Amino acid sequence: MKNVGSPVKICISSGKGGVGKTNITVNLAYALAGKGKRVLVIDGDLGLANVDVVLGLSVHTTLRDIMEGNGNLMDAVIYVEPNLGILPASSGVPDMVSLGAEDQAQMAEILDSIAISGHFDYLLMDTAAGIGSSVLWFNKFADHNVVVITPDPTSMTDAYALIKVLSRDYDRTEFFLLMNLVSNSQEGQQVFDTMARVAKQFLSISLQSLGMMPQDKSVVKAVREQTPFIKTEPYGRAAQAIEAMASRVLALPTAASQHRSASS
Amino acid sequence: MDRSLDSPKTCPIGVDSCPIAAELKRLQEECRILTQQSQTDPLTGLFNFRYLMMALEREMERTRRTGLPTGLLMIDLDHFKKVNDVYGHQAGNEALKWASSIWRENLRRIDIACRYGGEEFSLILPSVRLSQAITAAERLRAVLENSPLVFDGRTIALTASFGVDVHRSRDKLSADDLIKRVDEFLREAKAGGRNRVCYEKVKAARAPSEITGDERAALFIGRWPKNSQG
Numbered sequence: 001m002k003n004v005g006s007p008v009k010i011c012i013s014s015g016k017g018g019v020g021k022t023n024i025t026v027n028l029a030y031a032l033a034g035k036g037k038r039v040l041v042i043d044g045d046l047g048l049a050n051v052d053v054v055l056g057l058s059v060h061t062t063l064r065d066i067m068e069g070n071g072n073l074m075d076a077v078i079y080v081e082p083n084l085g086i087l088p089a090s091s092g093v094p095d096m097v098s099l100g101a102e103d104q105a106q107m108a109e110i111l112d113s114i115a116i117s118g119h120f121d122y123l124l125m126d127t128a129a130g131i132g133s134s135v136l137w138f139n140k141f142a143d144h145n146v147v148v149i150t151p152d153p154t155s156m157t158d159a160y161a162l163i164k165v166l167s168r169d170y171d172r173t174e175f176f177l178l179m180n181l182v183s184n185s186q187e188g189q190q191v192f193d194t195m196a197r198v199a200k201q202f203l204s205i206s207l208q209s210l211g212m213m214p215q216d217k218s219v220v221k222a223v224r225e226q227t228p229f230i231k232t233e234p235y236g237r238a239a240q241a242i243e244a245m246a247s248r249v250l251a252l253p254t255a256a257s258q259h260r261s262a263s264s
Numbered sequence: 265m266d267r268s269l270d271s272p273k274t275c276p277i278g279v280d281s282c283p284i285a286a287e288l289k290r291l292q293e294e295c296r297i298l299t300q301q302s303q304t305d306p307l308t309g310l311f312n313f314r315y316l317m318m319a320l321e322r323e324m325e326r327t328r329r330t331g332l333p334t335g336l337l338m339i340d341l342d343h344f345k346k347v348n349d350v351y352g353h354q355a356g357n358e359a360l361k362w363a364s365s366i367w368r369e370n371l372r373r374i375d376i377a378c379r380y381g382g383e384e385f386s387l388i389l390p391s392v393r394l395s396q397a398i399t400a401a402e403r404l405r406a407v408l409e410n411s412p413l414v415f416d417g418r419t420i421a422l423t424a425s426f427g428v429d430v431h432r433s434r435d436k437l438s439a440d441d442l443i444k445r446v447d448e449f450l451r452e453a454k455a456g457g458r459n460r461v462c463y464e465k466v467k468a469a470r471a472p473s474e475i476t477g478d479e480r481a482a483l484f485i486g487r488w489p490k491n492s493q494g
Contacts, residue, residue: 160475160479168472168473198482202478
């Protein structure tokens with residue numbers, strides 16, 4: 001049974017790499033934190049971690065250290081805001097990309113212990129690219145699955161492939177698409193409509209939209225400066241879009257309310 | 265279980281000819297022999313059915329913990345009744361022993377060879393993928409076919425039929441379920457003419473989750489494929 005106070009677990013994946021997943025995760029986390037929520041970003045890219053790089057953090061303890069028993073979980077969390085923590089992963093560790101059964105059990109223990117600690121309202125899990133075992137595992141573990149796509153055909157294909165695997169083999173049926181790097185809202189809508197239609201037709205699942213992010217120079221600049229764009233340009237188009245998504249995330253059912261509705 | 269490590273080897277108070285220590289030693293030895301006997305098929309020297317079930321459950325649990333699949337082979341000697349009828353029961357027994365010894369020579373040290381009952385055998389192959397289990401079964405089939413039994417100056421050709429499958433970490437199977445599943449492949453091998461290895465044929469060359477051409481076409485209406493007409 002889920003703890004009543006347990007946080008909402010949101011997994012953010014993309015299939016294809018380089019579509020802005022980590023940047024969106026981090027900014028979404030800031031936006032949620034800005035709305036008074038206690039948020040933890042978990043870098044689920046266990047082999048090539050990026051969250052710390054996006055934020056220019058100096059990392060002392062990683063998820064891998066904790067899994068190997070070197071270090072305390074709560075000490076590894078870096079607080080970039082009083083209510084926003086980052087749990088960094090390691091970079092350059094090929095072993096960590098595929099989670100074996102034993103690793104998965106351990107990862108579940110770590111995340112469960114975070115969940116029951118009561119320190120956080122939201123866990124945002126930023127996964128690696130691809131459809132490797134760690135990506136699938138984080139998606140299965142989450143309450144909600146967000147898939148980031150761009151209008152690029154390879155991104156759409158890879159995102160669809162990820163959704164297909166998760167729906168066929170991992171019983172996931174609810175996905176939120178986040179259209180990134182769209183040139184205008186028409187294009188974003190078109191991408192969403194296509195994905196939703198194909199998913200409905202072939203997988204019999206309904207996709208939902210978490211929103212879209214326009215191409216924005218301030219985003220590129222912020223990444224280079226290792227600062228979240230929501231901080232550098234809080235009134236820019238990108239920041240506005242993220243704020244809107246954060247509001248949608250806040251409206252998602254929590255684990256506790258899901259449990260109530262499940263038992264009613 | 266070997267208890268000799270945590271029991272004293274000699275009398276703890278240093279009396280050389282202590283009857284209690286001697287009795288203890290005798291009981292330990294008897295216990296070791298009985299344990300072995302309770303796990304061994306006396307005719308073939310392979311493990312017996314009791315041990316098979318215990319070992320299979322253990323290996324399947326290992327699969328769940330490590331993710332490494334466990335292979336299971338179910339084997340039946342072909343036309344065994346005929347061997348008994350034509351050459352006598354002693355020849356039948358020799359055939360069981362002969363096949364057991366040949367197979368044991370062709371297995372890895374970690375493989376667990378058991379007599380299931382009658383002329384049926386079960387081999388547990390820890391940490392193998394299906395393709396490896398099939399290769400092993402094919403090897404065992406061929407080696408028996410090429411090694412006839414010489415009994416009483418007569419050469420008796422022996423063959424066997426094999427069913428093969430693996431237990432994967434995501435399978436929710438009991439040991440009985442797995443045996444039943446592999447037994448069905450064994451029956452298929454029998455029905456298919458014997459002296460063969462049967463296993464689950466891969467249903468399609470593609471993984472079920474692979475994106476199909478139709479799905480691609482739907483994602484890129486009018487844009488795909490560019491290398492064909494229409």
